[in-house]
Ligand SMILES: Nc1ncnc2c1ncn2[C@@H]1O[C@H](COP(=O)(O)OP(=O)(O)OP(=O)(O)O)[C@@H](O)[C@H]1O
């Protein structure tokens with residue numbers, strides 16, 4: 210576990226939507242006893258998964274805190290047992306024209322003020338100033354990778370676009386028989402230069418799951434939850450190693 214005076218910022222990002230960013234960010238934040246920062250303004254993201262309706266808040270705590278700037282008070286976190294501490298998203302983030310540098314400076318200052326070992330940031334898919342800012346301040350950028358043809362094409366573009374960031378690739382939604390040509394393509398792309406985490410299997414029940422507590426912190430988990438949680442914990446260990 211990291212020294213709380215040097216929190217690590219871990220940003221989960223991907224060019225494509227629906228590749229498991231939010232699920233991964235949520236479980237990593239819980240496994241690492243970290244803060245989950247939700248920068249995805251779309252409905253159905255981490256904030257809703259946590260059990261908070263972003264539409265119920267008149268103002269976005271993130272936007273208020275950005276107005277105060279990096280010297281100002283850090284936004285207050287939402288807390289609940291067996292869930293990561295949350296800085297919620299808000300629909301106003303969509304049209305907010307946030308400056309990437311301001312977000313980066315503020316996230317760095319807030320990470321220190323929150324005094325938690327990790328800050329895990331979930332992002333909106335594709336390039337946007339919020340994601341850019343969260344990547345600038347990140348000690349590690351975690352990229353979920355689905356082993357499919359189009360997804361691997363997108364990954365090639367990401368690896369060149371994200372050059373200069375410390376990356377951890379996480380194979381996810383991996384079927385029981387992993388498609389060998391994509392496994393090989395991933396290995397070739399990483400080339401020993403980019404860290405690759407242990408895979409997360411395809412767990413179809415995750416899509417239909419009603420209970421939204423983090424898998425890694427569920428008390429008395431059933432067999433399948435235990436198996437999935439072990440995979441997410443193994444990725445969290447890779448994050449700790451990659452953060453150094
Ligand atoms: N390992 C997995 N196995 C099976 N389904 C998964 C897995 N991880 C996530 N899912 C499911 O896939 C869907 C997309 O996941 P998630 O919302 O985490 O992706 P995302 O990249 O954040 O999407 P978006 O781009 O819309 O924000 C969800 O229904 C989720 O429950």
Ligand SMILES: [Mg+2]
Pocket residue numbers: 230231232249254255332
């Ligand atoms: Mg998402």
